[in-house]
Amino acid sequence: MFLKILENVNLAQYTSWLIGGTADHFCQPTNLEELIQAVRAAHEKNWAITILSGGSNVLVSDAGVRGLTMLLNKFSMISHEIKDDRIIVQCLSGTAKSELLKLFLKNQLPPALFLAGLPGDVGGGVAMNAGVAEAFEPREFMDMVDWIEVLDEKCKIKRFQKTELKISYRHCDGWQPGIITTVQISWPLVVDPQVLTKVREANKIRLSKQPLDKPSCGSVFRNPEGHKAAQLIDQAGLKGFTIGEAQVSLKHANFIVNLGQATAQDTLAVIEHVQKTVKQVHGVQLTTEVVRLGEWSKV
Numbered sequence: 490m491f492l493k494i495l496e497n498v499n500l501a502q503y504t505s506w507l508i509g510g511t512a513d514h515f516c517q518p519t520n521l522e523e524l525i526q527a528v529r530a531a532h533e534k535n536w537a538i539t540i541l542s543g544g545s546n547v548l549v550s551d552a553g554v555r556g557l558t559m560l561l562n563k564f565s566m567i568s569h570e571i572k573d574d575r576i577i578v579q580c581l582s583g584t585a586k587s588e589l590l591k592l593f594l595k596n597q598l599p600p601a602l603f604l605a606g607l608p609g610d611v612g613g614g615v616a617m618n619a620g621v622a623e624a625f626e627p628r629e630f631m632d633m634v635d636w637i638e639v640l641d642e643k644c645k646i647k648r649f650q651k652t653e654l655k656i657s658y659r660h661c662d663g664w665q666p667g668i669i670t671t672v673q674i675s676w677p678l679v680v681d682p683q684v685l686t687k688v689r690e691a692n693k694i695r696l697s698k699q700p701l702d703k704p705s706c707g708s709v710f711r712n713p714e715g716h717k718a719a720q721l722i723d724q725a726g727l728k729g730f731t732i733g734e735a736q737v738s739l740k741h742a743n744f745i746v747n748l749g750q751a752t753a754q755d756t757l758a759v760i761e762h763v764q765k766t767v768k769q770v771h772g773v774q775l776t777t778e779v780v781r782l783g784e785w786s787k788v
């Protein structure tokens with residue numbers, strides 16, 4: 490089968506913020522063969538490659554994305570086995586974290602509690618080393634990972650053991666450049682019969698604290714060492730601060746919500762205003778967790 494490459498595809502629909510312009514070229518590979526076809530096509534045409542998976546941690550520019558954008562949310566497959574008192578799970582990187590959640594819930598295992606509040610796909614979880622504030626175990630995505638496989642620029646698959654990667658707060662490095670294709674996760678088979686009740690409780694708390702009824706990308710800023718970004722923003726009086734239709738959430742100060750028609754430019758202007766104000770009030774420089782994709786004019 491030949492992979493379809495489309496032109497001028499609106500990317501906002503594939504992001505949790507519902508913001509952003511169009512991809513010049515766009516494809517949605519469903520298996521490794523199609524992924525390799527896409528990379529080869531990009532090389533032939535000299536297109537830069539941009540990877541989008543669950544789209545829950547990206548700000549896509551209003552000017553869109555040049556080159557080839559690959560949406561990986563259909564590059565999805567999950568299988569598991571039980572071996573040496575561990576559950577061993579292999580997933581293609583576009584597998585939704587919710588699929589992992591279902592598997593851990595079915596087996597009554599603690600990673601379900603960690604995964605319950607995390608949108609997006611497995612590859613995004615690795616690239617961002619997604620994590621939670623609560624003292625759950627696991628607490629960061631890479632806590633569960635044994636190895637990842639990456640398709641490199643020469644279309645070769647390379648496996649990286651976890652010990653070969655540089656893992657830090659909301660980052661996983663040492664595998665780039667490339668596209669994460671497969672991830673192996675494992676966890677001890679120590680059943681927690683209360684895990685479903687705990688997931689329901691955690692979901693209730695999240696719903697009460699986060700503006701989950703409005704498009705967002707979750708927390709925009711990383712927590713600076715020794716601080717909570719949300720607290721710094723709230724104490725600087727920025728809850729409700731709005732430019733265009735991008736607003737610092739009234740419910741959770743580290744969320745910027747799209748009130749309906751927010752542009753990437755509105756959102757970036759809110760981000761920069763928050764950074765400037767927090768620096769003035771607290772002397773702390775906030776840096777973003779969210780990844781900017783596409784073309785941005787230099788200010």
Ligand SMILES: Cc1cc2nc3c(=O)[nH]c(=O)nc-3n(C[C@H](O)[C@H](O)[C@H](O)COP(=O)(O)OP(=O)(O)OC[C@H]3O[C@@H](n4cnc5c(N)ncnc54)[C@H](O)[C@@H]3O)c2cc1C
Pocket residue numbers: 505539540541542543544545546547561582583606607608609610611612613614615616617618619620621622659667668669670701705706707708780
């Ligand atoms: C309501 C809400 C709540 C959230 N809560 C949390 C939270 O508690 N903790 C947390 O850490 N995050 C949270 N997030 C942010 C986000 O869900 C995570 O960072 C998630 O892991 C991103 O996965 P994704 O598939 O959506 O990645 P995307 O947003 O699609 O991509 C993120 C980055 O990873 C790269 N990438 C993705 N897949 C691959 C791949 N296969 N190969 C190479 N690069 C890749 C992309 O190029 C991009 O740079 C939240 C978001 C929302 C909307």
